[in-house]
């Protein structure tokens with residue numbers, strides 16, 4: 001299983017979304033303001049449900065810790081919704097970008113620090129809410145992470161997360177069948193591919209096609225690009241297993257997205273959506 005150094009180096013080299021929006025350095029010539037505008041337009045344009053999902057919770061005057069910040073779009077949204085916000089990310093690059101975003105936008109926050117979900121640099125009972133969007137399914141040592149989150153939450157605090165959904169069209173149809181089948185075909189074709197297809201083909205040549213396409217291996221490479229070291233899909237029972245110090249309050253699914261199936265934005269996200277949101281509260285029976 002991937003270790004934390006490998007995961008850190010992946011996200012440091014591949015800041016989230018840059019492969020789709022363009023690189024801050026090369027395409028935006030380090031114009032941070034322009035980059036953040038373009039990034040948010042792309043992010044909330046394709047995933048408008050995120051803003052609606054954030055509005056289901058009351059952030060005002062709550063001490064909030066966000067884990068795994070990426071480009072800081074949600075950080076900005078939480079602060080604009082009144083959160084007394086702190087953030088932690090595994091990579092120096094995300095911390096630098098989020099610091100620059102919040103400075104450029106004139107937004108106040110409490111603490112922004114490099115660190116891991118598995119060793120949170122915060123005191124016991126510091127937060128009303130821990131929020132983590134699209135991050136904890138990339139943390140192999142999830143049991144340590146949930147212990148740490150339980151520790152930094154107040155007794156009546158809440159954990160709000162978005163994890164990839166096992167019972168989604170993306171996992172059950174696109175990843176398990178369509179993309180694996182597509183890669184088998186691509187593997188035998190005597191054509192030089194570029195981009196992610198070439199990267200998948202190289203990976204498969206390195207470890208063997210059958211091994212690469214075993215779902216327990218392929219899942220890591222099928223969510224956040226062919227070099228992504230670790231990913232896991234979740235349902236309610238996996239959530240309960242991986243977060244034993246918490247009780248589920250509610251879950252809901254969003255985001256019809258299952259490339260290459262042309263279903264983006266179609267109805268049905270609450271049943272087939274790729275993003276499983278969950279609200280959890282600390283268990284008190286232990």
Ligand SMILES: C[S@@+](CC[C@H](N)C(=O)[O-])C[C@H]1O[C@@H](n2cnc3c(N)ncnc32)[C@H](O)[C@@H]1O
Nearest residue numbers: 011016068069070089090094116117133134135
């Ligand atoms: C897929 S991005 C998600 C970013 C953002 N939350 C979003 O939804 O756009 C994952 C982020 O989590 C960070 N990350 C990965 N593992 C982490 C860990 N163990 N602790 C803290 N941050 C982590 C990565 O550095 C990266 O910035």
